[in-house]
Amino acid sequence: MRDFYLGDLTNSYKLNSIFNMDHQMFVRYSQSNGVPQESKLANYMNTQVNDISLRQNFSTKLNLGHPTTPKKGLGHSSEFIPKIASTSSSPLYLPYGATDVNHHLSFANTGEDLDHISAHVTPESSSPPHSANTSLEVLDKSGGIPYQENVGGTTYFYHSSDPPISTDTVVNHTITSECNVYPGTPSHIDTIKLKQDTSFFMSEDIRTDIISRNMLTLLLPDPHHFPDLPQDVDGYHELCPLELISNTSVHKGYQTSMYKATHTKTGTHYCLRRIHGFRLQHTKSMMYVDMWKKLVHSNIVQLKEVFTTKAFGDNSLIFVYDFHPGSETLLNKHFSTDQNDYCDPFANDNTTPRPYSHQKNELLRYQANNKLPEPLIWNYIIQLTSALRIIHSTHLACRSLDPTKIIVTSKSRLRLSCLGVMDVICHDPNNMNPLALIQHCQQEDLTALGKLVLALACKSTTAVQRENISIAMDIVSRSYTSDLRNLIVYLLTTHTRRNVTDIMPMIGARFYTQLDNLQNNVEVLENELSKEMENGRLFRLLSKLTTVNERPELNLDVSWSETGDRYMLKLFRDYVFHQVSEDGHPWLDMAHIIQCLNKLDVGSPEKVCLMSRDEQSILVVSYNELKRCLDQSFDEITQSSLIEEVSRTDDKL
Numbered sequence: 001m002r003d004f005y006l007g008d009l010t011n012s013y014k015l016n017s018i019f020n021m022d023h024q025m026f027v028r029y030s031q032s033n034g035v036p037q038e039s040k041l042a043n044y045m046n047t048q049v050n051d052i053s054l055r056q057n058f059s060t061k062l063n064l065g066h067p068t069t070p071k072k073g074l075g076h077s078s079e080f081i082p083k084i085a086s087t088s089s090s091p092l093y094l095p096y097g098a099t100d101v102n103h104h105l106s107f108a109n110t111g112e113d114l115d116h117i118s119a120h121v122t123p124e125s126s127s128p129p130h131s132a133n134t135s136l137e138v139l140d141k142s143g144g145i146p147y148q149e150n151v152g153g154t155t156y157f158y159h160s161s162d163p164p165i166s167t168d169t170v171v172n173h174t175i176t177s178e179c180n181v182y183p184g185t186p187s188h189i190d191t192i193k194l195k196q197d198t199s200f201f202m203s204e205d206i207r208t209d210i211i212s213r214n215m216l217t218l219l220l221p222d223p224h225h226f227p228d229l230p231q232d233v234d235g236y237h238e239l240c241p242l243e244l245i246s247n248t249s250v251h252k253g254y255q256t257s258m259y260k261a262t263h264t265k266t267g268t269h270y271c272l273r274r275i276h277g278f279r280l281q282h283t284k285s286m287m288y289v290d291m292w293k294k295l296v297h298s299n300i301v302q303l304k305e306v307f308t309t310k311a312f313g314d315n316s317l318i319f320v321y322d323f324h325p326g327s328e329t330l331l332n333k334h335f336s337t338d339q340n341d342y343c344d345p346f347a348n349d350n351t352t353p354r355p356y357s358h359q360k361n362e363l364l365r366y367q368a369n370n371k372l373p374e375p376l377i378w379n380y381i382i383q384l385t386s387a388l389r390i391i392h393s394t395h396l397a398c399r400s401l402d403p404t405k406i407i408v409t410s411k412s413r414l415r416l417s418c419l420g421v422m423d424v425i426c427h428d429p430n431n432m433n434p435l436a437l438i439q440h441c442q443q444e445d446l447t448a449l450g451k452l453v454l455a456l457a458c459k460s461t462t463a464v465q466r467e468n469i470s471i472a473m474d475i476v477s478r479s480y481t482s483d484l485r486n487l488i489v490y491l492l493t494t495h496t497r498r499n500v501t502d503i504m505p506m507i508g509a510r511f512y513t514q515l516d517n518l519q520n521n522v523e524v525l526e527n528e529l530s531k532e533m534e535n536g537r538l539f540r541l542l543s544k545l546t547t548v549n550e551r552p553e554l555n556l557d558v559s560w561s562e563t564g565d566r567y568m569l570k571l572f573r574d575y576v577f578h579q580v581s582e583d584g585h586p587w588l589d590m591a592h593i594i595q596c597l598n599k600l601d602v603g604s605p606e607k608v609c610l611m612s613r614d615e616q617s618i619l620v621v622s623y624n625e626l627k628r629c630l631d632q633s634f635d636e637i638t639q640s641s642l643i644e645e646v647s648r649t650d651d652k653l
């Protein structure tokens with residue numbers, strides 16, 4: 001006969017009997033001093049530790065036979081167990097090593113044991129089953145405590161409404177419709193599904209997106225292909241070109257190129273825009289740099305700092321911006337191919353002016369094949385005007401509102417990417433009226449926005465060429481709403497003074513759609529984040545548990561992990577991860593694992609029944625106690641590692 005203890009290792013109570021009264025479980029036990037005690041288990045078996053291993057072990061210990069509602073060892077994850085109104089013989093799920101199911105069942109099959117079959121450990125059914133051979137006394141048929149049963153000196157009570165259950169019922173594990181029954185062993189396919197279940201992990205799309213961005217962030221160039229790249233540029237290293245040097249463009253007579261780089265001290269990744277061969281002569285222009293550095297907005301790429309360097313072998317001016325991995329220019333995204341895939345069959349020289357009808361047809365064909373949805377164009381307008389609004393209100397101008405200087409990330413997120421450059425490289429120290437210049441540039445920004453929207457609507461950059469504008473406007477009128485046309489007309493009417501805030505009423509209720517989409521998107525992301533937050537928390541817990549469990553030795557003590565608190569943690573690990581099904585196959589249930597770990601993490605007062613691998617000892621212990629064991633054991637390891645570290649440092653000194 002196995003010993004069965006309640007409590008923890010320090011305060012153990014020997015279990016004498018368990019009985020059910022008015023749907024409450026009571027336990028009769030003796031303390032170490034031998035004094036018998038009775039205590040209410042507060043629906044212990046019914047609502048809390050209603051796992052099969054515990055019930056089986058109660059049954060086994062007390063010769064109670066198999067519990068009448070056999071359920072897998074994770075009964076307490078009731079939210080994962082659909083209610084089934086059926087009669088079934090549910091499979092058993094045993095803790096590690098407890099594969100001898102017949103051993104457990106045999107109690108119920110012998111006449112002798114049937115005498116002891118008790119409903120007192122029936123966890124789910126509202127009415128405990130009675131054995132046929134049990135003597136029952138009717139006390140009060142009208143209610144209260146109608147039946148009284150005496151088994152081995154312990155008195156059990158039943159309601160009069162509880163129909164006596166036959167021996168057959170008990171032996172066949174009949175399940176009433178009130179029971180929560182796990183429908184059966186999860187098939188392998190179910191288990192695989194569980195592993196991929198998005199309710200536990202972030203969605204595949206977001207994961208792929210983040211992984212690819214991380215990869216792009218960590219990308220390093222092959223030094224053989226870029227032998228001229230400097231190792232260090234004023235505190236930035238690991239330079240990686242974002243475009244081929246041969247493709248670098250010339251702005252206002254200066255060649256520019258882009259690099260990803262890592263800040264040496266912080267490890268943060270940035271984007272460096274290098275202006276080749278630029279000698280900074282007028283430090284007054286740095287005033288604009290300071291203004292741009294202070295400008296924070298979701299639709300602009302943040303400028304961090306500007307400095308000159310000779311690291312590239314020339315006098316270069318470097319603009320440091322936030323790095324947004326995976327971004328592409330608006331030109332690449334929407335205009336890259338449309339200008340190249342048409343070859344005029346009548347002209348050998350593509351620069352020869354084409355007849356009017358030909359150009360119109362060309363634009364129409366491009367537009368018809370690749371028309372952008374109007375909501376997307378409005379989405380872009382809202383983002384760009386939002387950026388312009390903040391820029392103009394801080395008395396600055398974008399000065400580079402061009403499809404090559406707008407980057408797109410995550411499908412439709414726009415950012416202005418080249419801010420501040422023109423203010424520095426085009427700075428005129430002789431200009432006596434910088435405010436007028438800025439106002440002029442702001443008007444140009446609005447014209448540039450009009451051209452950009454027109455180009456997007458016609459899906460062609462040639463649409464904005466002076467000779468094509470009327471055709472392009474014609475196409476817009478035919479394909480899009482008058483609102484969009486009016487907006488373009490407003491922006492391209494250069495003889496009147498325009499203001500970005502005037503565009504807001506033209507956008508009108510589309511703001512609400514945008515806001516709604518954004519809020520929905522935020523909620524989706526928050527939901528994904530909450531899943532991963534839980535995973536991070538559980539990962540930390542698992543790391544602690546794994547660090548402690550079955551450690552070969554600690555402080556030269558090889559038995560450390562097999563004794564005391566650690567032994568309990570080892571059994572808990574088996575209980576959580578190494579459960580097996582009735583026929584000895586591994587039984588996997590994510591819900592069980594997560595639920596157990598969550599309870600351990602919060603230190604729930606709920607108890608869990610742990611069984612040794614040889615099935616010779618059983619411990620009933622609270623998660624609270626397990627948490628204490630884990631924290632204490634992990635602390636011991638931490639302390640020991642710190643001592644080791646200190647002694648190593650001392651040695652070095």
Ligand SMILES: Nc1ncnc2c1ncn2[C@@H]1O[C@H](COP(=O)(O)OP(=O)(O)OP(=O)(O)O)[C@@H](O)[C@H]1O
Nearest residue numbers: 242243249258271301322323324327328329404417
């Ligand atoms: N802040 C940024 N973070 C990440 N990538 C960026 C950032 N700014 C620009 N890029 C990327 O760097 C590359 C080069 O940018 P650049 O502004 O030079 O565009 P471009 O099309 O090459 O224009 P240009 O022809 O004027 O050189 C583009 O692929 C762009 O997506």
